[in-house]
Amino acid sequence: xxxxxxxxxxxxxxxxxxxxxxxxxxxxxxxxxxxxxxxxxxxxxxxxxxxxxxxxxxxxxxxxxxxxxxxxxxxxxxxxxxxxxxxxxxxxxxxxxxxxxxxxxxxxxxxxxxxxxxxxxxxxxxxxxxxxxxxxxxxxxxxxxxxxxxxxxxxxxxxxxxxxxxxxxxxxxxxxxxxxxxxxxxxxxxxxxxxxxxxxxxxxxxxxxxxxxxxxxxxxxxxxxxxxxxxxxxxxxxxxxxxxxxxxxxxxxxxxxxxxxxxxxxxxxxxxxxxxxxxxxxxxxxxxxxxxxxxxxxxxxxxxxxxxxxxxxxxxxxxxxxxxxxxxxxxxxxxxxxxxxxxxxxxxxxxxxxxxxxxxxxxxxxxxxxxxxxxxxxxxxxxxxxxxxxxxxxxxxxxxxxxxxxxxxxxxxxxxxxxxxxxxxxxxxxxxxxxxxxxxxxxxxx
Numbered sequence: 538x539x540x541x542x543x544x545x546x547x548x549x550x551x552x553x554x555x556x557x558x559x560x561x562x563x564x565x566x567x568x569x570x571x572x573x574x575x576x577x578x579x580x581x582x583x584x585x586x587x588x589x590x591x592x593x594x595x596x597x598x599x600x601x602x603x604x605x606x607x608x609x610x611x612x613x614x615x616x617x618x619x620x621x622x623x624x625x626x627x628x629x630x631x632x633x634x635x636x637x638x639x640x641x642x643x644x645x646x647x648x649x650x651x652x653x654x655x656x657x658x659x660x661x662x663x664x665x666x667x668x669x670x671x672x673x674x675x676x677x678x679x680x681x682x683x684x685x686x687x688x689x690x691x692x693x694x695x696x697x698x699x700x701x702x703x704x705x706x707x708x709x710x711x712x713x714x715x716x717x718x719x720x721x722x723x724x725x726x727x728x729x730x731x732x733x734x735x736x737x738x739x740x741x742x743x744x745x746x747x748x749x750x751x752x753x754x755x756x757x758x759x760x761x762x763x764x765x766x767x768x769x770x771x772x773x774x775x776x777x778x779x780x781x782x783x784x785x786x787x788x789x790x791x792x793x794x795x796x797x798x799x800x801x802x803x804x805x806x807x808x809x810x811x812x813x814x815x816x817x818x819x820x821x822x823x824x825x826x827x828x829x830x831x832x833x834x835x836x837x838x839x840x841x842x843x844x845x846x847x848x849x850x851x852x853x854x855x856x857x858x859x860x861x862x863x864x865x866x867x868x869x870x871x872x873x874x875x876x877x878x879x880x881x882x883x884x885x886x887x888x889x890x891x892x893x894x895x896x897x898x899x900x901x902x903x904x905x906x907x908x909x910x911x912x913x914x915x916x917x918x919x920x921x922x923x924x925x926x927x928x929x930x931x932x933x934x935x936x937x938x939x940x941x942x943x944x945x946x947x948x949x950x951x952x953x954x955x956x957x958x959x960x961x962x963x964x965x966x967x968x969x970x971x972x973x974x975x976x977x978x979x980x981x982x983x
Contacts, residue, residue, distance in 0.1 A: 551649035580666030586619035682714035685820035721746035857934035864918030917953030946982035
């Protein structure tokens with residue numbers, strides 16, 4: 538069974554649900570968690586898991602669920618994963634800690650895309666599910682919200698050190714999300730009367746003393762002005778020392794950061810920059826697109842006028858050309874499994890190589906000595922070969938690689954110098970891309 542991998546799907550917002558509560562292990566796991574499963578099956582409208590993962594994957598059923606918990610069980614804890622094989626994608630985990638006092642039940646759910654919850658009725662069923670869980674299992678805190686907006690809010694650390702976050706959890710109201718369950722301790726910290734008088738779409742006291750709060754009918758509208766206003770009102774009400782206008786301004790800033798931005802990349806580098814953007818997480822994508830829209834590649838400096846070209850200074854020019862070819866083949870050998878187009882020696886293969894080096898953070902992820910001694914000569918030779926094959930260029934060999942030139946039109950280009958400059962840093966891979974030098978050489982060849 539091949540489950541949908543969230544990381545393998547296009548970057549877009551998702552729903553994030555976090556439920557932190559407790560359970561009674563002495564009741565036996567099957568008796569204690571039967572209600573959890575039945576509630577999930579009743580309310581997971583269209584996103585019900587169909588795969589259970591313990592020590593191996595199995596088709597979802599109650600028996601496979603219990604088996605996964607049993608085979609992963611230790612004296613201190615157990616857990617499992619739940620997934621889907623069809624759209625929408627699901628990444629759900631359940632973790633039970635027997636060692637903590639009281640024993641903990643932690644459930645995390647990510648459903649992608651967030652747009653799956655556009656309908657108010659589907660959002661209502663999600664709320665009903667969390668309400669039923671919170672009524673059955675003593676809850677410390679639960680929330681459901683946009684994953685992207687949660688990231689911008691600083692969830693789950695909210696600026697704290699990791700050790701402090703693990704120790705304290707959601708010990709006070711750091712943020713009000715679309716759906717919130719506040720456990721009895723949080724309620725008493727705020728004041729039950731104040732909590733129950735919160736201006737929100739839905740506020741309900743649960744039988745165990747917890748309070749359910751939903752700010753807006755649908756989670757997909759979280760960034761709208763109306764939903765942000767409701768969110769700010771609830772947050773400022775629950776933390777009256779906060780300034781309402783400041784809270785609202787912060788929420789609007791987050792909405793602005795998440796607003797879609799139309800790519801307007803430099804046309805020669807759009808194929809490369811589009812792939813760079815595709816690597817950004819969805820909450821970072823608008824900012825990254827805006828940055829790359831404004832960015833312009835520096836004009837290549839690795840060239841001389843043709844009338845200033847250094848003459849060949851090698852004893853055997855043909856042997857030098859063979860050597861450059863061997864170096865270029867070394868790059869093909871290095872990249873062919875990750876960048877199959879490298880066999881073609883085309884402008885497109887340069888873009889594929891640029892992106893590979895950028896994705897792998899090549900200048901910092903490999904030993905500098907190996908880069909300078911092996912990668913730079915191979916990359917420079919390959920770039921030169923692409924100029925020769927596709928632009929009618931001609932090598933002018935030199936004893937020193939950094940002086941070797943390729944004559945194209947009224948300029949000579951220094952491919953080995955370009956390779957060295959590109960390998961200085963990750964940003965240099967864009968500023969000094971192989972693709973950009975090729976496109977500039979292409980414009981000047983006639």
